[in-house]
Amino acid sequence: MKHSLIVGLGLAGLAYAEHLRRAGLSFCIIDGGKGGSSQIAAGIYNPTVLKRFSLSWNGDLFHSYALPFYEQLQSRLDSDFIHPAPIHKIFIKQSEHNDWVSASDQQGLKMFLDPKIHANANVEVNATLGHGQVDHTGRVATQTLLKSFRNSLQPEELTMETFEYDKLETTAFGIQYKQIKAEHIVFCEGYQMVNNPFFKMLPLIGLKGEILIIKAPTLKSESILKGPIFIAPIGDDLYWAGATFERNDKTLNCTSQGRSWVEERIRKMISSEYEVIEHITQIRPTVMDRRPLIGTHPDHQNIHLLNGFGARGVLGAPLLSKWLLDHIEGISELPTAVNLSRFESYFRQSD
Ligand SMILES: Cc1cc2nc3c(=O)[nH]c(=O)nc-3n(C[C@H](O)[C@H](O)[C@H](O)COP(=O)(O)OP(=O)(O)OC[C@H]3O[C@@H](n4cnc5c(N)ncnc54)[C@H](O)[C@@H]3O)c2cc1C
Known part of the structure; x- marks a missing residue:
């Protein structure tokens, strides 16, 4: 049994999977192969807002965490995707x-x-x-990063197919999707979350x-x-x-x-x-209140979301995915500003 089944291999799925790998936890990724926002992003890492000459939300915190994260990953993958400029x-x-x-x-x-x-x-x-x-500042060449990461995966760690929501079952031990059993499922679908029956009621604007x-x-x-x-x-x-x-x-x-x-x-x-x-x-994948959408489904303790990175996924993904893993493992609580529980009433409105 895997620790996590991850749906979507963009920056969110990649960063979460990398944290699992570093923690010695197993995973399996399902990706539809159509590409998402991460495939075309400039990949600019910039913690400032240059329209207003201010810091972006948590810009310095995300920056100080993200750069060492990518440097370590670049060296592990023997790749070349960080381009300071x-x-x-x-x-x-x-x-x-x-x-x-x-x-x-x-x-x-x-x-x-x-x-x-x-x-x-x-x-x-x-x-x-x-x-x-x-x-x-500079650029993370996201296409190169994703390709190097994909190439480093074992065959059983990546399945290329569109996730079929009606095949997901919650069980006593966690979840089962076709032959895959896992303790948790983490949806990292970017804007495609609007098709996800578990989370589509949340205000992902796009x-x-x-x-x-x-x-x-x-x-x-x-x-x-x-x-x-x-x-x-x-x-x-x-x-x-x-x-x-x-x-x-x-x-x-x-x-x-x-x-x-x-x-x-x-x-x-x-x-x-x-x-x-x-x-x-x-x-x-932008959110109504311009903050990420992270956390656990209110009715399913093994179904989680990692989304809402907006226009700044490169800097946010490493720490936000760590916050989610620590939340799942019971190590620390998610900051309220990113926790999808702030939109709990949206789940009830769709009942
Ligand atoms: C034009 C543009 C420029 C940008 N420039 C920057 C920038 O310079 N710097 C920056 O930090 N950010 C930038 N961004 C934002 C950044 O791209 C996003 O914040 C980030 O890539 C989102 O990553 P994600 O993993 O959440 O989603 P995505 O990258 O969209 O990944 C989602 C993945 O899930 C897969 N998927 C979805 N649904 C399913 C399903 N049902 N079954 C199987 N697979 C599925 C998709 O195929 C995809 O691979 C830019 C975005 C755009 C559009």
Whole structure:
């Protein structure tokens, strides 16, 4: 019997499985193979909110936990998915200079915001007012990470199929799904949670993001550029550019409006010639109150959820999945802010 059956191998499922492995606990993962948000994310790890020059929620805590977690994983997998790079926040108003300098002196932000106003050194970047630099940031190449992790699994640890909810039984020892017996089942389905009969009543809103992969041979930026969108170098003169934030359309169709929206912003930020190589989209698993959705089903003590990572899964996944495992093992309680029990009434409304 396994400790956990994990449904979904994105950043959430991966981080939870890795914690089980480190604790010497067994698992089996089921993934539908269609990919999710983690497959197209820029993978930027940035604990700041550059619209407001503030820290993101628990940004410094998640950052201090996530980096050693990924470094250890990178070394275990003998892979290369962590790419440190500063973020250059392009200033658009003179008044931002003062705001930046005072923010860089604040507790928590000091470590990340370089107080200097940098003059622009790249002629192809449109930054006449210069930029502020965010340090200790970079990219986790999520596709490489997921691929390396998948390749490291034993055949019995991964089943590629779409989970069939009606085949799940709760038993005296835990759960059974087809031939798989486990003490716990942890759903890590990203936005696809909206199809999960155990949790679909929870307020996972979802925010569609369309992105472009562009080739810009003369741009030569090794920093992540932040203007109205992110333009992040991903190697071989390719850049990840995006993303849109669309609330109403929950399809995985790439739209001409989405592409134009991103391209308009690329042109504002850089003067380089570029070619669009790819146009892709996914839905961020965002929650009504912008906090993760983690915890145990109120009526089934062996059925758990690890979701709601929103637009910041890279930094959040390692510690949030540890919190869930510690909660399942009875080691510590989940912080109220992330515990799905804050939406307990939603389960009753659907009765
Ligand atoms: C355009 C865009 C850009 C982003 N950029 C960043 C960024 O730069 N930095 C950052 O930190 N975050 C970023 N994010 C957010 C980040 O991608 C998410 O927070 C994170 O990847 C969510 O991971 P997850 O494992 O919860 O879900 P997902 O990555 O969606 O994974 C869910 C997995 O579950 C599987 N699955 C679902 N249902 C079933 C089922 N019934 N049966 C079997 N398998 C199933 C899916 O196939 C998938 O593999 C971005 C998101 C988008 C859309």
